[in-house]
Each structure stands twice: as C-alpha cells, then as structure tokens.
Amino acid sequence: MVQRIAVGLVSYKLNTIRLGLKKRTMSKALPKELTSYDLLKTVAIILMVVDHIGYYFFPEENWWRVFGRLCVPIWFFLIGYARSRDLGPKMWIGGLILVAGNVVAGLSIFPLNILGTMIAVRLLIDPVMKRALRQVSHLWGIAVLLTLLILPTVGITEYGTQALLTAMFGYLVRHQGEIDEAHKFVPPYFMFALISFVIVQFVMFLFNDAQVIVLSLGLLVVMGVLYFFKPVTYPRLTKALPGPFVKLVQLTGRRTLEFYVLHLLLFKGLGMWLDPERFSFMDWTWMMAS
Numbered sequence: 647m648v649q650r651i652a653v654g655l656v657s658y659k660l661n662t663i664r665l666g667l668k669k670r671t672m673s674k675a676l677p678k679e680l681t682s683y684d685l686l687k688t689v690a691i692i693l694m695v696v697d698h699i700g701y702y703f704f705p706e707e708n709w710w711r712v713f714g715r716l717c718v719p720i721w722f723f724l725i726g727y728a729r730s731r732d733l734g735p736k737m738w739i740g741g742l743i744l745v746a747g748n749v750v751a752g753l754s755i756f757p758l759n760i761l762g763t764m765i766a767v768r769l770l771i772d773p774v775m776k777r778a779l780r781q782v783s784h785l786w787g788i789a790v791l792l793t794l795l796i797l798p799t800v801g802i803t804e805y806g807t808q809a810l811l812t813a814m815f816g817y818l819v820r821h822q823g824e825i826d827e828a829h830k831f832v833p834p835y836f837m838f839a840l841i842s843f844v845i846v847q848f849v850m851f852l853f854n855d856a857q858v859i860v861l862s863l864g865l866l867v868v869m870g871v872l873y874f875f876k877p878v879t880y881p882r883l884t885k886a887l888p889g890p891f892v893k894l895v896q897l898t899g900r901r902t903l904e905f906y907v908l909h910l911l912l913f914k915g916l917g918m919w920l921d922p923e924r925f926s927f928m929d930w931t932w933m934m935a936s
C-alpha cells in the first residue's frame with residue numbers, strides 16, 4: 647500500500663513537472679504572425695548592415711554611417727523597453743567570438759563590441775532607473791552625467807553611456823502608464839536623448855552640415871516611432887504578404903544576435919581579403935587608435 651502511494655506521488659510529481667515545462671514552453675512560443683518587434687528589428691538590421699558596409703568597405707564615405715547610425719537607438723531602446731533582463735549564454739559567447747574576430751582581423755580589443763555594451767546595460771538599467779525615478783532632479787542629474795561620460799566611455803565599450811541613456815528612454819516609454827507622473831518625463835527626455843545623440847555623432851564622425859541635417863531628421867523619425875512603439879501582432883498583414891517574405895522578416899527579427907555575429911565575421915573576413923593593410927592578420931591592439 648505504502649509503495650503504491652509513493653509510486654503515485656512520484657508519478658503525480660513528474661506529470662506536474664511535465665505540464666509546467668509544457669506551459670513554460672508554450673508561453674515562450676513566438677507568434678506565427680508578424681509582430682511590431684519583427685518589423686522594428688528588421689529595419690534595425692538593414693540600417694546596421696548599411697552602417698557596417700560603410701565602416702568595413704567605404705570608410706571615407708560618411709553617408710553610409712549617417713544612415714547606419716539610425717539603428718543604434720533602436721537596439722538600446724528595446725533593452726530598456728523589455729521586461730526581461732535575460733543574459734543567456736549566447737550573448738556572452740557571441741561577444742567573445744567577435745573579440746576573437748577582432749584579434750584575427752588585426753583590430754582592437756577595446757572598445758568591447760556592442761554585445762558587451764548590451765550586457766552592461768541589462769545589468770544596470772533597473773538599479774539606475776530605480777534611483778532616477780525617486781525624484782525628477784535625480785532623473786535629469788543622471789541623464790546629464792551619462793551624457794558627459796559618453797566620450798570618455800566609448801573607448802571601453804561601443805557607444806559608452808549613450809547606450810544606457812537611450813535604454814532609459816525605452817524604460818520610460820514602457821512604464822509611463824505604471825509609474826506616477828512618468829508620462830511627464832517622456833516628451834522632454836525624448837528631445838534630450840535625440841539632441842545628445844546627434845551632438846555625439848557629430849563630434850565622433852565630423853559630419854558636414856547636410857549630413858547632420860539628414861541624421862537629425864532621420865533620428866527624429868526613428869525616435870518618434872519608438873515613442874509610440876507597442877507590442878502588436880499583424881495577422882492581416884501576415885496573410886497579405888508572400889509567405890517567404892514573412893519568414894524572412896521573422897528570421898531577421900527573431901535571430902538578430904546570430905545575424906549580428908555572423909555578418910560581422912563575414913565582413914571582417916572580406917576586409918582582410920580586400921584591404922589587408924587595414925585589416926592585417928593577427929596584428930591586433932588593445933585600444934582603437936584615436
């Protein structure tokens with residue numbers, strides 16, 4: 647009798663675990679329809695590729711970088727906007743692979759690639775916002791401090807504290823309906839983040855007047871889209887578009903980490919082949935030359 651009860655309890659426990667795992671798997675299943683995340687990330691991927699084509703193959707042509715810069719706020723906004731702070735092994739492994747790729751391609755270790763920046767932002771965003779939202783003066787004080795630290799920190803990780811500054815915008819947009827008076831912070835912070843980004847890019851790339859105007863207008867559009875961003879599914883759009891195109895958009899929108907790592911490794915390899923003086927095998931340095 648006791649043995650039967652024990653077997654029954656074990657069986658019940660195993661079934662409970664299986665159901666729990668099944669529910670957890672189902673909850674993490676991505677929609678079959680296109681989502682606003684798919685579309686936004688696909689646009690970011692396209693702009694990112696444009697930016698990297700400019701860096702690796704047309705370093706003297708700043709227009710590639712002008713349009714490519716527009717992807718940067720999207721990535722960091724989404725970190726702040728997300729409710730999850732998952733730091734899975736893929737991100738760490740991807741970051742280390744790209745560091746190794748820099749060594750092979752004769753580039754620098756520092757600044758660490760954007761995956762290292764993303765890890766830092768995911769670790770910092772919640773404690774920083776907890777402090778920032780205690781008082782309005784705390785929010786603006788932290789924002790100004792992070793802005794002043796952008797140029798000193800871009801030598802450590804890509805984009806430096808600009809990344810955290812932009813993630814704060816995403817956090818405010820996501821939580822403006824949940825935090826008292828947070829909605830009042832969003833419009834002025836929107837302008838603050840936009841202007842600081844344009845100024846920093848101008849200082850770093852020395853864009854001409856026309857390029858600054860295009861960058862400013864493009865960033866205004868991108869930040870405006872982010873301001874009104876919501877998690878939405880598009881069943882009608884999914885049905886209206888060709889199946890292969892839908893699959894492609896979902897692939898780029900849901901495998902951004904893998905795409906980022908693979909395309910950079912490809913570009914580094916092509917750079918070594920096409921421009922061996924700039925990308926010289928194993929001739930790496932610790933810090934990027936200023």
